[in-house]
Amino acid sequence: MADTLEVSVWRGGENGEYETYTVPSRESQTVLDIVTYIQRRLDPSLSYRFACRVGVCGSCAMTVNGKARWTCRTHARLVTENGKLEIGPLRNLPVVKDLATDMREFFDKWAKAEGNFKPTTTRHDEFATVKPSDKKRKQATAAIECIGCGVCYSSCDVVAWNKDYLGPAALNRAWTLINDVRDSGNDERLKAVAGDAGCHACHSTQMCQERCPKHLSPTASIAGLKRAATSALLKGKL
Amino acid sequence: MSSRVDTRRWLIQRVSAMVLAVAVIVHLGVIIMATQNGLSAAEIVGRVQGNVGWMVFYIIFVVAAALHAPIGLRTVIREATGMQGRWPGFISGTIGVLMLIMGLQAVLRLYGV
Amino acid sequence: MNQSVNSHRAHRAHATYWAFILHRLSGVALALFLPVHFYMLSMTVTDAARFDNFISWTEAPLVKLAEAGLVVLLALHLTGGLRLLALEFLPWRDWQKSAVALASGLSLIVGLVFLLNGI
Numbered sequence: 001m002a003d004t005l006e007v008s009v010w011r012g013g014e015n016g017e018y019e020t021y022t023v024p025s026r027e028s029q030t031v032l033d034i035v036t037y038i039q040r041r042l043d044p045s046l047s048y049r050f051a052c053r054v055g056v057c058g059s060c061a062m063t064v065n066g067k068a069r070w071t072c073r074t075h076a077r078l079v080t081e082n083g084k085l086e087i088g089p090l091r092n093l094p095v096v097k098d099l100a101t102d103m104r105e106f107f108d109k110w111a112k113a114e115g116n117f118k119p120t121t122t123r124h125d126e127f128a129t130v131k132p133s134d135k136k137r138k139q140a141t142a143a144i145e146c147i148g149c150g151v152c153y154s155s156c157d158v159v160a161w162n163k164d165y166l167g168p169a170a171l172n173r174a175w176t177l178i179n180d181v182r183d184s185g186n187d188e189r190l191k192a193v194a195g196d197a198g199c200h201a202c203h204s205t206q207m208c209q210e211r212c213p214k215h216l217s218p219t220a221s222i223a224g225l226k227r228a229a230t231s232a233l234l235k236g237k238l
Numbered sequence: 239m240s241s242r243v244d245t246r247r248w249l250i251q252r253v254s255a256m257v258l259a260v261a262v263i264v265h266l267g268v269i270i271m272a273t274q275n276g277l278s279a280a281e282i283v284g285r286v287q288g289n290v291g292w293m294v295f296y297i298i299f300v301v302a303a304a305l306h307a308p309i310g311l312r313t314v315i316r317e318a319t320g321m322q323g324r325w326p327g328f329i330s331g332t333i334g335v336l337m338l339i340m341g342l343q344a345v346l347r348l349y350g351v
Numbered sequence: 352m353n354q355s356v357n358s359h360r361a362h363r364a365h366a367t368y369w370a371f372i373l374h375r376l377s378g379v380a381l382a383l384f385l386p387v388h389f390y391m392l393s394m395t396v397t398d399a400a401r402f403d404n405f406i407s408w409t410e411a412p413l414v415k416l417a418e419a420g421l422v423v424l425l426a427l428h429l430t431g432g433l434r435l436l437a438l439e440f441l442p443w444r445d446w447q448k449s450a451v452a453l454a455s456g457l458s459l460i461v462g463l464v465f466l467l468n469g470i
Contacts, residue, residue: 157368161317194241196316200248203375204438206367223439229245238242252439255432262429266422270464307382314379333382340389347396 005080007034009046010088013095018086019043031071031079032060035087035099048099055213058149062099063088068154070213090154106150109166114192115173118185128182140179143172143221145214152208152218164197168208168218171199175221178228187237194229194238202226247309254306261299293349300341308334370454374431377424384421426461430454 003025008018021038032050039046050060055073062071065079065086076085093101121128130137152168153159159167174193177183193199199222208218232238308330315326394401434450 158317161320163320191241195244198241198244200244203371204367204435205365205371207365210365210367219438226248226439229241230249233242233245233249238245252436255436259429259433259436262425266425266461303385307378307385310378311382314375337382337385337389340386340393344389344392347393 004083005034005076006084007038008084008086009035009038009099010095011046011098013097016095016098018088025076025083029076031062031064031069031074031076031085031087034076034085035062035071046099047097056147058147058151058213061090061149061151061154063090063154068151068211070149070151073213090150092154092156092159093150101150103150106153106167106169107148110148110170110173112192113166113170113174113198114185114189115170115177117177117180118183120182120184130181134181136179136181139224140176143176143216143218146172146216147214149213151211151213152216155207155211157205157207158201158203162197162201165201166193166198168202168222171202171225172216172218172221175224178225187232190225190229190232191238193225194232199225199229250305251309254302254309257298257302258306261295261302264295265299289349293345296345296349297342300338300345304334304338304341307337370431370434373427374435377428377431380421380424381428422461423458426458427455430457 005023005025007021007023009021010016011019021042023034023037023042026033032053035046035048036050039048048060048062050072051057052059053072055070058070060071061068063069063086064071064074065081067079068090069079071087079085087099089095089099089101093103093106096102132138132141146169148169150169152172156165156168158165171193174189177189178186183189202219202222204219204223206217206219209216209220212218229238311330311333312326315321315329319326431454434454437450
């Protein structure tokens with residue numbers, strides 16, 4: 001007889017409950033495989049998100065045994081405790097249904113932090129030459145791989161305690177742009193992030209760094225923003 | 239809400255922290271040494287009265303603490319209660335003023351010439 | 352049946368999270384302690400007898416323990432703060448966990464020195 005797992009899955013919206021399903025335990029099974037099995041074989045009313053299945057899109061992020069993870073890259077046997085698994089939607093975001101959350105505030109804050117590139121040249125100008133060894137470029141490169149999955153946002157206590165807090169991902173992206181010498185919007189961007197709802201609200205608990213599946217460190221980026229804000233303040237540019 | 243105000247507040251917090259770091263290490267060292275032979279009012283007063291150098295040190299210490307603590311408390315109030323607006327600042331500011339007055343009073347009484 | 356989505360709390364078992372919690376708690380405790388401290392110091396001048404009376408009370412071992420606790424809180428807040436200052440002003444990151452360990456170790460040592468000194 002094949003082994004089975006006891007899987008609790010959040011059902012409902014903000015108000016709801018955990019329902020338990022018995023799922024066959026298989027070799028090299030990921031948590032996403034388990035959720036998919038439940039939806040296809042046991043309960044077609046289960047709602048969840050996924051896309052690439054291979055760890056590049058970030059759509060399948062959920063809370064697994066209390067920790068925010070990419071479910072497609074989480075092997076079940078590594079997180080199962082005594083044959084049990086608990087799967088819920090990402091924290092700190094409104095629940096739409098079951099395992100799907102409303103990501104709008106996450107992306108709205110990204111925009112609020114001026115997390116979009118503001119060009120200075122056009123296609124008719126020469127390419128910008130930026131050496132990879134350039135200090136600012138290195139700092140940007142260290143933070144650039146973010147795919148906007150929301151795991152850090154979901155793991156951050158300050159996000160939970162301060163509803164205006166822009167959050168690790170948005171601030172991390174702002175930092176990459178502050179370090180982008182081609183960008184023209186940095187005076188405005190610093191004003192947008194150097195506030196009580198911005199970089200100064202970060203307490204460096206580093207939960208974001210701990211959970212980021214791309215091993216980025218929003219804490220370090222936010223520390224950079226704090227320094228940049230101080231610099232701007234002392235130069236009268238804030 | 240202004241980024242300038244918030245950044246200035248953050249900077250004051252960090253600079254006062256650096257001052258306090260030095261002051262606390264000195265203070266702990268001094269106190270551990272001074273209390274070797276027990277503690278009494280007479281002993282304390284006898285040791286410190288009229289010492290202008292130490293008075294200046296402790297004035298700086300008190301001012302730094304009276305700046306640092308309220309800024310920290312303001313954050314704790316905001317995050318623990320979700321209170322918005324100017325109230326967290328007023329409450330913590332009041333505590334700061336209290337600290338400043340009581341602290342300077344103690345320093346001037348003890349070290350005053 | 353209404354349950355909470357966040358029924359699993361284990362996600363916080365992480366050194367730097369505890370560093371933050373201890374830093375916050377020690378800060379609040381110190382902020383509450385300072386006015387009392389200043390009051391007592393003023394008392395040495397204004398009412399020496401009452402101060403000495405209070406001091407004899409502080410010779411009690413339980414109070415000595417509380418004093419040591421206070422010193423530990425101070426050392427904790429200080430070393431935790433130094434860790435934060437380093438994190439924010441020096442652009443490094445990978446050594447933080449060691450820094451947390453160092454910070455707690457030093458705090459404990461300072462507290463013990465104080466305690467042993469009074470015995």
